[in-house]
Amino acid sequence: MVTRGYFRYRMITNQFARFAFLAASLFGLLVLFVLLYRVIEQGAGWLNSGFLTGRLSTQPDQAGIKGAVFGTLWLMAVVIPLTTMVGVGTAIYLEMYAKKGKLRGLIQTNIANLAGVPSIVYGILGMTLFVRALDFGNIVLAGGLTMSLLVLPIVIVSSQEAIRAIPSFLGEASYGLGATKWQTIKSVLLPVALPSMLTGSILALSRAIGETAPLVVIGIPALLLPIPMNIFDKFTVLPMQIYYWTIDSSLLAEYANLAAATIIVLLTILFLLNATAIIIRNKFEQRF
Amino acid sequence: MLTRQDTAKEIHFQQLAERHKRRVARERWLPVGLFLLTLLSVITTIGIVVVLFSETISFFQRVPIIEFFTGTVLKPLSQTPQFGVLPLLLGTVLSTAIAMVVAVPLGLMTAIYLSEYASARWRKFLKPALELLAGIPTIVYGFFAFTFVTPVLREWIPSLQATNLLSPGIVMGIMIIPMIASLSEDAMRSVPNALRDGAFGLGATKLEVTRKVVIPAALSGIIASVVLGISRAIGETMIVTIASGSSKNFTLNITESMQTMTAYIVEVTGGDASAGTTVYYSLYAVAMTLFVFTLAMNMLARYISNRFKEEY
Known part of the structure; x- marks a missing residue:
């Protein structure tokens, strides 16, 4: 039964729904805005050169995050080469060498499952294997190896996608000129895939920089540590500093401001990394 | 009938083919190396399962499994x-x-x-x-x-x-x-x-x-x-x-x-x-x-x- 009233009802609900969907999608942005505003309002006043270059201190107005910045850098010094080498190597094997079959499917499923394992489980693996069994202690190397395992699936999958996106005629042309498989991969395919591989690696890296749970499990103490000078030193990182200052803020309210200031530093680093990734993608990615 | 030039080309092609063969032979170990890298992700999974499983068994030797999964305290x-x-x-x-x-x-x-x-x-x-x-x-x-x-x-x-x-x-x-x-x-x-x-x-x-x-x-x-x-x-x-x-x-x-x-x-x-x-x-x-x-x-x-x- 079609009446005019029913038609109007349908039109009005349609308009209403449109508005509701828009409102819902703006909600996320609103939260993002509130979060950033809160953090900046609380932390900006504490951000000064003393904070960036100072050492940890229990006195809020003397505390600095130099150690955490260095720790984060050293951690990256372990994670970047390891994940790039293993991640790209694995992607090349799976895309270029592995025969399509049961084994390849199994490895692929395994990688997908690893990507879904909670980060804290990687922390337990790292704590058991690197910190205790191999007796590294809670040094940069142990944290870096753990983080590498955590982000490896991301690097592998994004590198695979980068290789898969290369049109097949490039490889065929190279083979036609008499190049061997490795020559083709090294001189033709990898240079083409490099920008999007780099983008994927940077995104994986920013995950590793912001991740906290595995390092808490490995046991990074809230002590005043010396600045780490190599990968065998004990260390702390920016997220750990945020964690300790946040939970300590119930003891001393100023600690929350320190946490907020550290968050600004962390988010700035992540923002710069992501911007780099976007620039690389837009500038160097070739279309065929 | 082969001219001198053709023979030279022939020899050159042979050299190239030889070189290509040598390269291919040298590359044979590459997939093996890459496969070993690939194995790392499989080893990670095995590592997680083995670590969790073995220590969990030690736990269940001390605390009965029933108590763990039904205990509210x-x-x-x-x-x-x-x-x-x-x-x-x-x-x-x-x-x-x-x-x-x-x-x-x-x-x-x-x-x-x-x-x-x-x-x-x-x-x-x-x-x-x-x-x-x-x-x-x-x-x-x-x-x-x-x-x-x-x-x-x-x-x-x-x-x-x-x-x-x-x-x-x-x-x-x-x-x-x-x-x-x-x-x-x-x-x-x-x-x-x-x-x-x-x-x-x-x-x-x-x-x-x-x-x-x-x-x-x-x-x-x-x-x-x-x-x-x-x-x-x-x-x-x-x-x-x-x-x-x-x-x-x-x-x-x-x-x-x-x-x-x-x-x-x-x-x-x-x-x-x-x-x-x-x-x-x-x-x-x-x-x-x-x-x-x-x-x-x-x-x-x-x-x-x-x-x-x-x-x-």
Whole structure:
């Protein structure tokens, strides 16, 4: 039964729904805005050169995050080469060498499952294997190896996608000129895939920089540590500093401001990394 | 008849062919090396399973498995320790449920807006902005939940404790919105326009097309995105650790402090439980439970999206 009233009802609900969907999608942005505003309002006043270059201190107005910045850098010094080498190597094997079959499917499923394992489980693996069994202690190397395992699936999958996106005629042309498989991969395919591989690696890296749970499990103490000078030193990182200052803020309210200031530093680093990734993608990615 | 030039060419080709052969021979070890790198991800899985499994067995030699899975009291550090996992399971289930109450409607509505309503330009702005939300580290969300959301909620719910399950649950939901939105949007956008046009031709409004054509056609992808969101919420650690405290309450009252499985792991490792104690082993039993849960969810999501995929 079609009446005019029913038609109007349908039109009005349609308009209403449109508005509701828009409102819902703006909600996320609103939260993002509130979060950033809160953090900046609380932390900006504490951000000064003393904070960036100072050492940890229990006195809020003397505390600095130099150690955490260095720790984060050293951690990256372990994670970047390891994940790039293993991640790209694995992607090349799976895309270029592995025969399509049961084994390849199994490895692929395994990688997908690893990507879904909670980060804290990687922390337990790292704590058991690197910190205790191999007796590294809670040094940069142990944290870096753990983080590498955590982000490896991301690097592998994004590198695979980068290789898969290369049109097949490039490889065929190279083979036609008499190049061997490795020559083709090294001189033709990898240079083409490099920008999007780099983008994927940077995104994986920013995950590793912001991740906290595995390092808490490995046991990074809230002590005043010396600045780490190599990968065998004990260390702390920016997220750990945020964690300790946040939970300590119930003891001393100023600690929350320190946490907020550290968050600004962390988010700035992540923002710069992501911007780099976007620039690389837009500038160097070739279309065929 | 061969001329001198042809013979020279012939020799040259032979040299090239030789060189090519040598190169190919030298490259033979390459796949082996790359395969070894590939094995690392398999070894990681084996490592996780072996570590969790062996230490969990040690735990069950000290605490009966029945007691662990049916016990409602968790007092790991008391004189007469009790190791019931149910308080942690309940904490995890409740916080995940709160997160889903937030993330599913908002995530799906966002996905619908992006896929069906938004203009190309507006979408180009909105999507990266949501990705920004997804890129914020969970520790920052934890800080936000503890120092902002909880105090704000307390204005409305005076009985809310300083650490509670409600606030981290909500923030976790907000964190998961972009994930559900983007995965569901992918599913909706892969519904061919011919289906939509058919319904529009019959006089359907946009809402009716969305509800009766697009959503049913994309349902498997949508459900898979929700299941993945659940898995993400179960494994989320820092938000609940910071904002929900460490009381091992067995209650349905989400205004109270409660502990999740992940937060328990943080508490025990952070407290430097010495190796070999029952508390130390309980860590692995809880982690094993967590691992099995999330693995099951991830496999379920993949099964749903493969099994019920609509091909057009």
